[in-house]
Amino acid sequence: MPQNQSKSMWLVLSAVAILVFLLNIDYTSVNLALVAISEEVPADLNSFQWLLSGYVLAWAALVVPAGRLADLYGKRTTLLAGIVIFLLGSGITGIGQSIEILIIGRILQGIGAAIFSPAAYGLIFTAMPQSKQGFGMGVIAGVAGFGLAAGPSMAGYIIKYLSWRWIFYINIPLGILVILFILGFVAKDKPQETSAKLDALSIALLSLGLGSFMFAVNQIEIWGLTEPRLWGFGLLGLISLGVFWFWDGNRKTQTLPRTLLRNSGLMSTVYAITFNVFNFSLILVMMSLYLQNTLRYTSYETGLIFLPMTLAIGILSPIGGKFADRMDIRIPIISGFIMIGISTCMMSFLHEKSSLLYVCIALFFAGFGLGQSWPNLNTAMFRAVKPTEINTASGIFTMATMLANSLSVILATSLMVIFGRQKLSFLMNQKGLEVNAEQYQTLTSIIAQVEHSPKQLQNFTAEQIPDFLEIIDKAFLHGLSIDMWVGTIFTLCGIIPVYWGLKHLKTRHLKEEHIVVPL
Incomplete structure (x- = not known):
């Protein structure tokens, strides 16, 4: 490969990696910033919920049709347009003084993310030769996982030493850097369907x-x-x-070609990534609650404890991605799923006296499994479709990950409350504790919350509070165990479409050809 082409390839990979990092940081960090934002911007809880859902809904609603934009107008043009909209939304959110302005900014961020994300992923496959595509997707998967897992910790640091507004301001200089990379090193590609129009x-x-x-x-x-x-x-x-x-x-x-939905290889990766992301979100949310509620770590300490998983994803994803170029792609994906299954199985046995070492080992296994499976599922998805279908296929793939993330949190929380309530009633009967309907509702609502503290039990007497805090923790642990067993079962379910649906994908060793040239 000529040196100037190699340089362009790595610059494009760096640009996309920065974009993916910003995308995933924004996806998770705002949760931690809500309290800080509420101190400056007055609004009710439902309005603040739109800071989270507005971003996700705009992204989810547009990401599939946005894949068609890249087909019709080219990856480079679509990518630049999406980045500009995303940065505009970041700036508006950063300077916003009212909840309405903040929500508008977040929706613009979601629209921009939806427009540029399919084109960004598709660009990796046109920018890199076949022999390096697995590695490239590994780097991107590692950056995405690191951004998702590190978002809350980084947000906590920024809020403590700067301001919550810098969570959004920091996107602007990094985004401008990406734009310069794209203008300088990505050739303007031709639309794949010049005669077609969007409906x-x-x-x-x-x-x-x-x-x-x-x-x-x-x-x-x-x-x-x-x-x-x-x-x-x-x-x-x-x-x-x-x-x-x-x-x-x-x-x-x-807009949504039916040939893609009949493509067994593509749909197998969509089903598999759904189970995969379900478990990632399950671990991220439930283990955060466990570390803070049961083991009494602070949010900052919790972020540090997640490092075995975060670093494993970041370090192992590029290595795991290389396997796609050298062996049957099902092997690293299935081995990754097995590691995730071991992790969730270990987490199902957590209790109030579990050692930090045990927790870190379980998190490392999760990171190892995700680092093996994520990049190879991405690579398998791209290899299962024609080059002209990459952008739309990546939109479908991204939509599946977002739906899995939302459903994971909802299902995990619901199971936590359902089974936690059963455990709560059992322990109360065992201890001979009696409460009225209002007090019982208070107890069940606390089980899946971020904090279990005496101030949440204001309608209880001082003598009752220690006993009820103890049984709330035990009810939480019971719900956590059920959640993790469900995650283990889902992991096994994810292996099935991988084994049967991807058996036709062979290891490819093609010549190092790509279309990215320096301008």
Whole structure:
């Protein structure tokens, strides 16, 4: 490979890595910043929820049709447009003085992320020769995992020493650096379908369907399953998707090509990444609660304890990605799933006296498994489709990861409350403790919260509080165990589509050809 082409390849990889890092940091860090934001910007809890859901919903609603934008207008153009919108949203959120402005900024960030993410992933496969694609996806997967896991810790540091606004300001100089990289080292690619046009109605129906359905999913925790509005939005989403399916299917140029949904290799990776990300989110959320609620670590200390997982993902992903270039791609993916299964199985036995070493080993196994499986699932997804389908396929793949992340948190929290409530009742009967309906509701609501403290039991007497805090912790541990067993089962389920759906993907050793040239 010529030296100047090699330099371009690494600069493109660096640019995409920075983008992916910013994307995932923003995805997780805002959760920790809500308290700090609320001290400056007055608003109610439901309004603050939109700082989280507005970003996710905009991203989820547009990421699949955004893949078509890259097909029709080129990766480079789409990538630059998405970055500019993302940076505009970051700036607006950073300077915002009202909750409405902050929400608008977050929605713009989500729109920008949806536009540039399929093109960014697709660019890796056009920028890198076949022999290095696995390694490239490994680097990206490692950066993504590090961003997701390190987001809360980095946010805590920024809030403590700077301001919550710098969580958004920091995107701007890094984003401008990425733009310069792209302008300088990525050739303007030709649209893959120059005669095709986007169908506005198809995009509107798909975006409305995905957005409404994802909104309903995100609101389950807030509204509850008995809320009519929840079912209204869910039904609106499903009807919109149904109408989209029939309308788009009769178009000459489909927004969502049916050939992709009939592609067993692609859909196998989509199913597998759904189970994979489900477990990642499960571990990230539930272990954070365990470390803070049961072992009484601070949020900053919890972030440090996650380092065995975070570093394992970051270090092992590039190495794991190389396996895709040298062996049957199913081997590293399945071995990664097995390691994740061992991790969740270990976590199902956690208790109030578990050693920090045991916790770190379990987290390391999770990071090892994710570092093996993530890059190879990405590589398998790209290799399962035609070059002209890469952008749309990556949009579907990304949508699956977002849906898995949302469903994981909702299902884990629901199981925690359901089984925790059963354990709570059993322990109360065992100890002969009696409470009224209001007190019982307070106890069950605390189980899955971030903090278990006396101040949450203000309607209890001082003599009751120690006993009830103890049984709340035990109820939490019971729910945690159930969650982790579910994660273990889901891991085993993820192996099935990998084994059967990817058996036709062979190891490829092609010539080092790529299209990125210095300008």
